[in-house]
Amino acid sequence: MIPLHRRWRIAFLLTLLPGALVGPLWAWAATPVITITIRDHLFYPSRIEIAAHTKVKLMIINQDGSAEEFESYELNREKVIPAGRKAAIFIGPLASGAYPFFGEFHSKTARGTIIAK
Amino acid sequence: MLLNAVIIIVREILEAAMLLSVLLVILEHLGLSARWLKGSIIGGTAGAIGYALAIVPISGLFDGFGQEIVNAFMQMAIYGLLGGLVVTLGARQPRSIRHSPGRIIPWIILATPCLAISREGSELIIYISSFWPEATQHASFILGIIIGSSIGISIGVLSYFALRSLSGKRLMPVAVTLLILMASGMTSQASLLLMQADWLPTQMPLWNSTAWLDETSVAGQFLYATMSYEATPTPIQAGIYLAAMGLLILLYGLVRYRARKRLPGVAPPREIAT
Numbered sequence: 458m459i460p461l462h463r464r465w466r467i468a469f470l471l472t473l474l475p476g477a478l479v480g481p482l483w484a485w486a487a488t489p490v491i492t493i494t495i496r497d498h499l500f501y502p503s504r505i506e507i508a509a510h511t512k513v514k515l516m517i518i519n520q521d522g523s524a525e526e527f528e529s530y531e532l533n534r535e536k537v538i539p540a541g542r543k544a545a546i547f548i549g550p551l552a553s554g555a556y557p558f559f560g561e562f563h564s565k566t567a568r569g570t571i572i573a574k
Numbered sequence: 575m576l577l578n579a580v581i582i583i584v585r586e587i588l589e590a591a592m593l594l595s596v597l598l599v600i601l602e603h604l605g606l607s608a609r610w611l612k613g614s615i616i617g618g619t620a621g622a623i624g625y626a627l628a629i630v631p632i633s634g635l636f637d638g639f640g641q642e643i644v645n646a647f648m649q650m651a652i653y654g655l656l657g658g659l660v661v662t663l664g665a666r667q668p669r670s671i672r673h674s675p676g677r678i679i680p681w682i683i684l685a686t687p688c689l690a691i692s693r694e695g696s697e698l699i700i701y702i703s704s705f706w707p708e709a710t711q712h713a714s715f716i717l718g719i720i721i722g723s724s725i726g727i728s729i730g731v732l733s734y735f736a737l738r739s740l741s742g743k744r745l746m747p748v749a750v751t752l753l754i755l756m757a758s759g760m761t762s763q764a765s766l767l768l769m770q771a772d773w774l775p776t777q778m779p780l781w782n783s784t785a786w787l788d789e790t791s792v793a794g795q796f797l798y799a800t801m802s803y804e805a806t807p808t809p810i811q812a813g814i815y816l817a818a819m820g821l822l823i824l825l826y827g828l829v830r831y832r833a834r835k836r837l838p839g840v841a842p843p844r845e846i847a848t
Contacts, residue, residue: 523705524704533804533806534770536770537697540704552779561701
Protein backbone atom coordinates (compact mmCIF):
# COMPACT_ATOMS: atom_id res chain seq x y z
CA MET A 458 0.00 0.00 0.00
CA ILE A 459 1.48 3.42 -0.95
CA PRO A 460 2.02 5.55 2.19
CA LEU A 461 -0.07 8.70 2.52
CA HIS A 462 2.69 11.27 2.06
CA ARG A 463 3.75 9.57 -1.13
CA ARG A 464 0.22 9.50 -2.45
CA TRP A 465 -0.07 13.25 -1.95
CA ARG A 466 3.24 13.71 -3.72
CA ILE A 467 2.09 11.62 -6.66
CA ALA A 468 -1.19 13.49 -6.84
CA PHE A 469 0.61 16.83 -6.74
CA LEU A 470 2.96 15.84 -9.55
CA LEU A 471 0.07 14.52 -11.63
CA THR A 472 -1.72 17.84 -11.39
CA LEU A 473 1.45 19.61 -12.52
CA LEU A 474 1.91 17.33 -15.52
CA PRO A 475 -0.92 18.61 -17.75
CA GLY A 476 0.09 22.17 -16.88
CA ALA A 477 3.69 21.42 -17.80
CA LEU A 478 2.62 19.95 -21.12
CA VAL A 479 0.04 22.56 -22.01
CA GLY A 480 1.93 25.58 -20.66
CA PRO A 481 4.72 25.74 -23.24
CA LEU A 482 2.29 24.81 -26.02
CA TRP A 483 0.02 27.59 -24.93
CA ALA A 484 2.82 30.14 -24.97
CA TRP A 485 4.12 28.85 -28.30
CA ALA A 486 0.76 28.86 -29.93
CA ALA A 487 -0.08 32.31 -28.66
CA THR A 488 3.00 34.14 -29.99
CA PRO A 489 1.92 36.20 -32.98
CA VAL A 490 4.17 36.06 -36.02
CA ILE A 491 4.81 39.06 -38.24
CA THR A 492 6.60 38.70 -41.54
CA ILE A 493 8.95 41.38 -42.81
CA THR A 494 10.48 41.14 -46.26
CA ILE A 495 13.73 42.77 -47.31
CA ARG A 496 13.63 43.68 -50.99
CA ASP A 497 15.90 46.17 -52.76
CA HIS A 498 17.35 47.13 -49.37
CA LEU A 499 13.93 48.19 -48.03
CA PHE A 500 11.69 46.67 -45.41
CA TYR A 501 8.19 45.61 -46.41
CA PRO A 502 6.17 46.56 -44.39
CA SER A 503 8.14 49.37 -42.84
CA ARG A 504 5.51 50.32 -40.32
CA ILE A 505 4.24 47.52 -38.12
CA GLU A 506 1.66 47.72 -35.37
CA ILE A 507 1.66 45.20 -32.55
CA ALA A 508 -0.12 44.89 -29.25
CA ALA A 509 1.79 46.33 -26.30
CA HIS A 510 2.98 43.97 -23.56
CA THR A 511 2.98 41.03 -25.95
CA LYS A 512 5.83 38.83 -27.09
CA VAL A 513 5.98 38.81 -30.88
CA LYS A 514 7.97 36.73 -33.35
CA LEU A 515 9.36 38.62 -36.34
CA MET A 516 9.99 36.48 -39.41
CA ILE A 517 12.41 38.35 -41.63
CA ILE A 518 12.84 37.17 -45.20
CA ASN A 519 15.81 38.53 -47.11
CA GLN A 520 14.98 38.45 -50.81
CA ASP A 521 18.02 40.50 -51.77
CA GLY A 522 21.20 39.09 -53.26
CA SER A 523 23.30 40.35 -50.36
CA ALA A 524 23.19 39.90 -46.60
CA GLU A 525 21.47 42.40 -44.34
CA GLU A 526 21.67 42.91 -40.61
CA PHE A 527 18.39 43.61 -38.86
CA GLU A 528 19.19 45.89 -35.94
CA SER A 529 17.42 48.08 -33.42
CA TYR A 530 18.82 49.89 -30.38
CA GLU A 531 15.39 50.45 -28.91
CA LEU A 532 14.43 46.79 -29.27
CA ASN A 533 17.95 45.57 -28.34
CA ARG A 534 18.00 43.13 -31.21
CA GLU A 535 20.49 42.42 -33.96
CA LYS A 536 20.85 39.54 -36.40
CA VAL A 537 22.55 38.94 -39.72
CA ILE A 538 20.23 37.53 -42.39
CA PRO A 539 22.21 36.02 -45.26
CA ALA A 540 21.10 36.58 -48.85
CA GLY A 541 18.00 34.64 -49.81
CA ARG A 542 17.47 33.38 -46.26
CA LYS A 543 14.90 33.98 -43.55
CA ALA A 544 15.38 34.33 -39.82
CA ALA A 545 13.22 34.68 -36.74
CA ILE A 546 13.67 37.22 -33.96
CA PHE A 547 11.61 37.42 -30.78
CA ILE A 548 10.76 40.88 -29.48
CA GLY A 549 8.64 42.24 -26.68
CA PRO A 550 6.85 42.56 -24.38
CA LEU A 551 7.03 46.23 -25.22
CA ALA A 552 5.55 49.27 -23.53
CA SER A 553 3.45 51.46 -25.82
CA GLY A 554 5.56 53.54 -28.12
CA ALA A 555 7.55 53.58 -31.34
CA TYR A 556 10.59 51.35 -31.80
CA PRO A 557 12.67 52.11 -34.88
CA PHE A 558 14.71 49.42 -36.57
CA PHE A 559 17.10 49.48 -39.50
CA GLY A 560 19.23 47.38 -41.77
CA GLU A 561 22.75 48.09 -40.63
CA PHE A 562 24.29 47.35 -44.01
CA HIS A 563 21.97 49.80 -45.78
CA SER A 564 20.97 52.09 -42.95
CA LYS A 565 19.98 55.00 -45.18
CA THR A 566 17.18 53.16 -46.96
CA ALA A 567 16.37 50.11 -44.86
CA ARG A 568 14.37 51.67 -42.06
CA GLY A 569 11.19 50.78 -40.27
CA THR A 570 9.25 51.27 -37.08
CA ILE A 571 7.36 48.96 -34.78
CA ILE A 572 4.46 50.68 -33.03
CA ALA A 573 3.28 49.04 -29.85
CA LYS A 574 -0.26 50.01 -28.87
CA MET B 575 27.90 55.01 -48.04
CA LEU B 576 31.06 56.49 -46.60
CA LEU B 577 29.46 57.43 -43.30
CA ASN B 578 27.67 54.11 -43.07
CA ALA B 579 30.92 52.21 -43.56
CA VAL B 580 32.73 54.39 -41.01
CA ILE B 581 30.06 53.89 -38.36
CA ILE B 582 29.86 50.12 -38.85
CA ILE B 583 33.64 49.66 -38.76
CA VAL B 584 34.10 51.83 -35.66
CA ARG B 585 31.38 50.02 -33.75
CA GLU B 586 32.75 46.59 -34.51
CA ILE B 587 36.38 47.50 -33.91
CA LEU B 588 35.85 49.50 -30.72
CA GLU B 589 35.05 46.56 -28.46
CA ALA B 590 38.05 44.55 -29.61
CA ALA B 591 40.31 47.64 -29.48
CA MET B 592 39.42 48.35 -25.86
CA LEU B 593 39.94 44.72 -24.88
CA LEU B 594 43.30 44.58 -26.66
CA SER B 595 44.53 47.79 -25.01
CA VAL B 596 43.78 46.51 -21.50
CA LEU B 597 45.37 43.13 -22.23
CA LEU B 598 48.46 44.75 -23.75
CA VAL B 599 48.97 46.82 -20.60
CA ILE B 600 48.68 43.67 -18.49
CA LEU B 601 51.11 41.80 -20.76
CA GLU B 602 53.71 44.53 -20.40
CA HIS B 603 53.20 44.80 -16.66
CA LEU B 604 53.91 41.09 -16.35
CA GLY B 605 56.94 41.27 -18.64
CA LEU B 606 55.38 39.05 -21.30
CA SER B 607 55.92 39.37 -25.02
CA ALA B 608 53.41 41.25 -27.16
CA ARG B 609 53.43 38.39 -29.63
CA TRP B 610 50.70 36.74 -27.58
CA LEU B 611 48.40 39.56 -28.67
CA LYS B 612 49.70 39.52 -32.22
CA GLY B 613 48.86 35.83 -32.30
CA SER B 614 45.37 36.53 -31.00
CA ILE B 615 44.74 39.12 -33.72
CA ILE B 616 45.83 36.65 -36.40
CA GLY B 617 43.78 33.88 -34.83
CA GLY B 618 40.79 36.18 -34.47
CA THR B 619 40.98 37.25 -38.10
CA ALA B 620 41.11 33.62 -39.20
CA GLY B 621 38.15 32.87 -36.93
CA ALA B 622 36.21 35.82 -38.33
CA ILE B 623 36.76 34.63 -41.90
CA GLY B 624 35.74 31.10 -40.95
CA TYR B 625 32.61 32.30 -39.16
CA ALA B 626 31.64 34.56 -42.06
CA LEU B 627 32.07 31.72 -44.55
CA ALA B 628 30.00 29.41 -42.37
CA ILE B 629 27.28 31.95 -41.50
CA VAL B 630 24.56 30.10 -43.42
CA PRO B 631 25.00 26.68 -41.77
CA ILE B 632 25.60 28.32 -38.37
CA SER B 633 22.42 30.38 -38.68
CA GLY B 634 20.49 27.21 -39.43
CA LEU B 635 21.51 25.51 -36.19
CA PHE B 636 19.19 25.43 -33.18
CA ASP B 637 16.00 25.93 -35.18
CA GLY B 638 17.31 29.00 -37.00
CA PHE B 639 18.81 30.57 -33.88
CA GLY B 640 22.33 29.32 -34.44
CA GLN B 641 23.80 32.84 -34.57
CA GLU B 642 22.32 33.76 -31.21
CA ILE B 643 23.33 30.55 -29.46
CA VAL B 644 26.86 30.39 -30.90
CA ASN B 645 27.46 34.10 -30.18
CA ALA B 646 26.08 33.78 -26.65
CA PHE B 647 28.32 30.76 -26.09
CA MET B 648 31.36 32.70 -27.30
CA GLN B 649 30.50 35.61 -25.02
CA MET B 650 30.12 33.34 -22.01
CA ALA B 651 33.48 31.79 -22.93
CA ILE B 652 35.03 35.27 -22.93
CA TYR B 653 33.46 35.88 -19.53
CA GLY B 654 35.02 32.65 -18.26
CA LEU B 655 38.43 33.48 -19.73
CA LEU B 656 38.49 37.04 -18.39
CA GLY B 657 37.27 35.74 -15.05
CA GLY B 658 40.12 33.25 -15.03
CA LEU B 659 42.52 36.08 -15.85
CA VAL B 660 41.17 38.21 -12.99
CA VAL B 661 41.52 35.33 -10.53
CA THR B 662 45.02 34.39 -11.75
CA LEU B 663 46.15 38.02 -11.50
CA GLY B 664 44.72 38.27 -8.02
CA ALA B 665 46.41 35.07 -6.86
CA ARG B 666 49.82 36.54 -7.58
CA GLN B 667 51.93 37.26 -4.56
CA PRO B 668 52.26 40.74 -3.04
CA ARG B 669 54.53 43.12 -4.95
CA SER B 670 57.49 42.50 -2.69
CA ILE B 671 58.13 39.10 -4.24
CA ARG B 672 59.23 38.62 -7.81
CA HIS B 673 57.54 35.80 -9.60
CA SER B 674 56.74 34.51 -13.05
CA PRO B 675 53.35 35.18 -14.63
CA GLY B 676 52.71 31.49 -14.87
CA ARG B 677 51.73 29.49 -17.88
CA ILE B 678 48.02 30.12 -18.04
CA ILE B 679 47.87 33.93 -18.30
CA PRO B 680 49.47 34.17 -21.77
CA TRP B 681 47.04 31.58 -23.15
CA ILE B 682 44.04 33.43 -21.73
CA ILE B 683 45.36 36.64 -23.28
CA LEU B 684 45.73 34.79 -26.58
CA ALA B 685 42.30 33.15 -26.53
CA THR B 686 40.10 36.04 -25.40
CA PRO B 687 40.63 38.52 -28.25
CA CYS B 688 40.56 35.54 -30.64
CA LEU B 689 36.94 34.89 -29.67
CA ALA B 690 35.99 38.57 -29.56
CA ILE B 691 37.52 39.34 -32.94
CA SER B 692 36.01 36.22 -34.54
CA ARG B 693 32.56 37.33 -33.46
CA GLU B 694 32.77 41.04 -34.30
CA GLY B 695 35.02 40.57 -37.30
CA SER B 696 32.67 38.11 -38.97
CA GLU B 697 30.00 40.81 -39.23
CA LEU B 698 32.55 43.15 -40.76
CA ILE B 699 33.62 40.55 -43.29
CA ILE B 700 30.03 39.78 -44.26
CA TYR B 701 29.40 43.52 -44.67
CA ILE B 702 32.55 44.07 -46.74
CA SER B 703 32.01 41.01 -48.92
CA SER B 704 28.41 41.92 -49.67
CA PHE B 705 29.41 45.39 -50.85
CA TRP B 706 32.54 44.45 -52.72
CA PRO B 707 30.75 43.60 -56.01
CA GLU B 708 29.21 47.11 -56.15
CA ALA B 709 32.02 48.70 -58.13
CA THR B 710 30.47 52.15 -58.48
CA GLN B 711 30.86 52.96 -54.80
CA HIS B 712 34.23 51.32 -54.29
CA ALA B 713 36.19 54.48 -53.52
CA SER B 714 33.97 55.89 -50.78
CA PHE B 715 33.46 52.39 -49.39
CA ILE B 716 37.20 51.71 -49.08
CA LEU B 717 37.75 55.20 -47.69
CA GLY B 718 35.06 54.55 -45.12
CA ILE B 719 36.78 51.32 -44.06
CA ILE B 720 40.12 53.09 -43.69
CA ILE B 721 38.66 56.00 -41.74
CA GLY B 722 36.58 53.73 -39.53
CA SER B 723 39.52 51.44 -38.77
CA SER B 724 41.72 54.43 -37.98
CA ILE B 725 39.19 55.87 -35.56
CA GLY B 726 38.66 52.56 -33.81
CA ILE B 727 42.37 51.83 -33.54
CA SER B 728 43.12 55.38 -32.36
CA ILE B 729 40.65 55.08 -29.53
CA GLY B 730 42.25 51.79 -28.53
CA VAL B 731 45.72 53.32 -28.63
CA LEU B 732 44.53 56.29 -26.54
CA SER B 733 43.11 54.01 -23.87
CA TYR B 734 46.32 52.00 -23.89
CA PHE B 735 48.41 55.10 -23.18
CA ALA B 736 45.90 56.38 -20.66
CA LEU B 737 46.19 53.10 -18.75
CA ARG B 738 49.94 53.02 -18.99
CA SER B 739 50.19 56.52 -17.59
CA LEU B 740 48.78 55.27 -14.31
CA SER B 741 51.31 54.78 -11.54
CA GLY B 742 52.42 51.24 -10.80
CA LYS B 743 50.24 50.74 -7.72
CA ARG B 744 47.04 51.92 -9.40
CA LEU B 745 47.57 50.16 -12.70
CA MET B 746 46.59 46.63 -11.73
CA PRO B 747 43.45 47.53 -9.73
CA VAL B 748 42.22 49.71 -12.60
CA ALA B 749 43.02 47.03 -15.17
CA VAL B 750 41.29 44.36 -13.09
CA THR B 751 38.25 46.62 -12.64
CA LEU B 752 38.05 47.14 -16.40
CA LEU B 753 38.38 43.38 -16.97
CA ILE B 754 35.54 42.69 -14.52
CA LEU B 755 33.33 45.32 -16.19
CA MET B 756 34.05 43.93 -19.66
CA ALA B 757 33.53 40.34 -18.56
CA SER B 758 30.22 41.10 -16.86
CA GLY B 759 29.15 43.03 -19.93
CA MET B 760 29.61 39.87 -21.96
CA THR B 761 27.01 38.06 -19.87
CA SER B 762 24.56 40.91 -20.39
CA GLN B 763 25.01 40.69 -24.15
CA ALA B 764 24.72 36.91 -24.03
CA SER B 765 21.44 37.11 -22.11
CA LEU B 766 20.07 39.53 -24.74
CA LEU B 767 20.88 37.05 -27.48
CA LEU B 768 19.21 34.22 -25.60
CA MET B 769 16.09 36.38 -25.20
CA GLN B 770 16.18 37.08 -28.92
CA ALA B 771 16.17 33.34 -29.50
CA ASP B 772 13.45 32.77 -26.88
CA TRP B 773 15.77 30.63 -24.78
CA LEU B 774 15.36 33.10 -21.92
CA PRO B 775 12.02 34.70 -21.06
CA THR B 776 11.55 38.23 -22.35
CA GLN B 777 10.27 40.89 -19.99
CA MET B 778 9.45 44.56 -19.76
CA PRO B 779 12.59 46.64 -19.16
CA LEU B 780 13.48 47.60 -15.60
CA TRP B 781 14.20 51.19 -16.52
CA ASN B 782 14.91 53.44 -19.46
CA SER B 783 18.01 55.57 -19.02
CA THR B 784 17.93 56.95 -22.55
CA ALA B 785 17.23 60.43 -21.18
CA TRP B 786 20.48 60.29 -19.19
CA LEU B 787 22.64 58.52 -21.74
CA ASP B 788 21.30 57.64 -25.17
CA GLU B 789 22.60 54.35 -26.57
CA THR B 790 22.82 55.92 -30.01
CA SER B 791 25.01 58.82 -28.82
CA VAL B 792 28.79 58.71 -29.16
CA ALA B 793 29.28 58.30 -25.41
CA GLY B 794 26.58 55.65 -25.33
CA GLN B 795 28.22 53.70 -28.15
CA PHE B 796 31.59 53.95 -26.40
CA LEU B 797 30.18 52.68 -23.12
CA TYR B 798 28.36 49.91 -24.96
CA ALA B 799 31.58 48.78 -26.61
CA THR B 800 33.60 48.84 -23.41
CA MET B 801 31.12 47.67 -20.80
CA SER B 802 27.94 46.76 -22.66
CA TYR B 803 25.92 49.73 -21.45
CA GLU B 804 22.20 49.15 -21.94
CA ALA B 805 19.59 51.87 -21.65
CA THR B 806 16.69 49.43 -21.23
CA PRO B 807 17.82 46.28 -19.43
CA THR B 808 15.28 43.65 -18.44
CA PRO B 809 15.23 42.27 -14.89
CA ILE B 810 16.81 38.99 -15.96
CA GLN B 811 19.51 40.80 -17.92
CA ALA B 812 20.36 43.08 -15.00
CA GLY B 813 20.25 40.14 -12.62
CA ILE B 814 22.65 38.07 -14.72
CA TYR B 815 24.99 41.05 -15.10
CA LEU B 816 25.06 41.77 -11.36
CA ALA B 817 25.46 38.09 -10.46
CA ALA B 818 28.30 37.70 -12.96
CA MET B 819 30.02 40.82 -11.63
CA GLY B 820 29.43 39.82 -8.03
CA LEU B 821 30.96 36.40 -8.65
CA LEU B 822 34.13 37.89 -10.11
CA ILE B 823 34.46 40.46 -7.31
CA LEU B 824 33.97 37.69 -4.75
CA LEU B 825 36.51 35.38 -6.35
CA TYR B 826 39.04 38.17 -6.77
CA GLY B 827 38.63 39.25 -3.16
CA LEU B 828 39.05 35.65 -2.05
CA VAL B 829 42.30 35.03 -3.89
CA ARG B 830 43.70 38.42 -2.85
CA TYR B 831 42.92 37.64 0.78
CA ARG B 832 44.62 34.27 0.53
CA ALA B 833 47.63 35.74 -1.29
CA ARG B 834 48.11 38.44 1.36
CA LYS B 835 47.96 35.95 4.19
CA ARG B 836 51.20 34.37 3.05
CA LEU B 837 54.31 35.78 4.75
CA PRO B 838 56.31 38.28 2.61
CA GLY B 839 59.80 37.08 1.72
CA VAL B 840 58.81 33.43 1.78
CA ALA B 841 58.31 31.91 -1.65
CA PRO B 842 55.49 29.33 -1.64
CA PRO B 843 56.32 25.85 -2.97
CA ARG B 844 54.60 26.22 -6.33
CA GLU B 845 56.75 29.24 -7.21
CA ILE B 846 59.91 27.16 -6.78
CA ALA B 847 58.44 24.48 -9.04
CA THR B 848 58.02 26.98 -11.91
